[in-house]
Amino acid sequence: MYEGAVQDLIDELGRLPGIGPKSAQRIAFHILDADADDMLRLSEAIRVVKERVKFCAVCFNVSEQDTCNICRDDRRDPTVLCVVEESKDVMAVERTRSFHGRYHVLGGSINPIGGIGPEQLHIRELLTRLADDRIQEVIIATDPNLEGEATATYLTRTMRSLGIEISRLASGLPVGGDLEYADEITLGRAFEGRRSMLTQ
Template sequence: MYEGAVQDLIDELGRLPGIGPKSAQRVAFHILEADGEDMKRLADAITTVKEKVKFCAICFNVSEENTCRICQDSRRDPSLLCVVEESKDVMAIERTRSFRGHYHVLGGSINPIAGVGPDQLHIRELLSRLSDDTITEVIVATDPNLEGEATATYLYRMLGSIGIKLTRLASGLPVGGDLEYADDVTLGRAFEGRTVMS
């Protein structure tokens, strides 16, 4: 245990996701040793992002305006809606340049152990968006883990009867991977999602 401000900084850094006690200590000492101007810019960037960034009123992606740039883009296909868990998932999909529709960010996934149920997610808002008959396909792009699968199943049950095409992102083997290192679930899904070679 360190004294005062140093321990307070370590404790706060340790509350960040993916940062354990040793990493928090390493980051804290980096901050102590770093140039004061660099750390002031870091502190200003954190303050600015908390003051300026909010969630899009339509899709719940992060935005500095009331509506995000993707929702404002008239060149995107309004009939396609990709449902993701978090804003970082939107950026991952956008990097592929394979999708030109719109998004809906749920704000997480169903996780009863963490106390997150469907009511804590933006599912009601999703249903509202689907009521105007513009959207013809909903692509469920939740994570391929237990919580993501539970969320996808819940969405399928909720949306299965409203006459909109529901699809799920394929999952399977990564490019550049070796079959011998693939886990059973991944390999099984690769077989289930196989495509015809043409």
């Protein structure tokens, strides 16, 4: 244990996701050794992001305005909606340059053990958006884990009667991966999503 401000900094850093005690200590000492101006810029960036950034009133993506730049973009296809868990997932999809529709960010996934049910997510708002007759397809792009699968199943059951096409992102083996290291869910998905080599 360190004294005073150093220990307080380590404790606060340790509360960040993915930062264990040793990493928190390493980062704290980096901050102590770093140039003061660099650390002031870091603290100012944190202050500004907490002041300015909010969630889009339409899709719940992060934005500095009431609506995000994707929702404001008239060139986006309004007939297709991609449902993701978090704002970082929007950026992951955008990097592919393969999707040109709009998004809906749930704010997490269904996780009964963690106390997160459908009520804690932006599912009610999603259903309100689906009242727009322009939306013809919903692509469910939740994570391929137990919580993501539970969320996708819940969404599919909830939206089934709306007469909208519902699809789920394919998942399977990563390029360069080995079969022996694939878990059962990933390998099972790869079999389900297989495609004919003769039609390529």
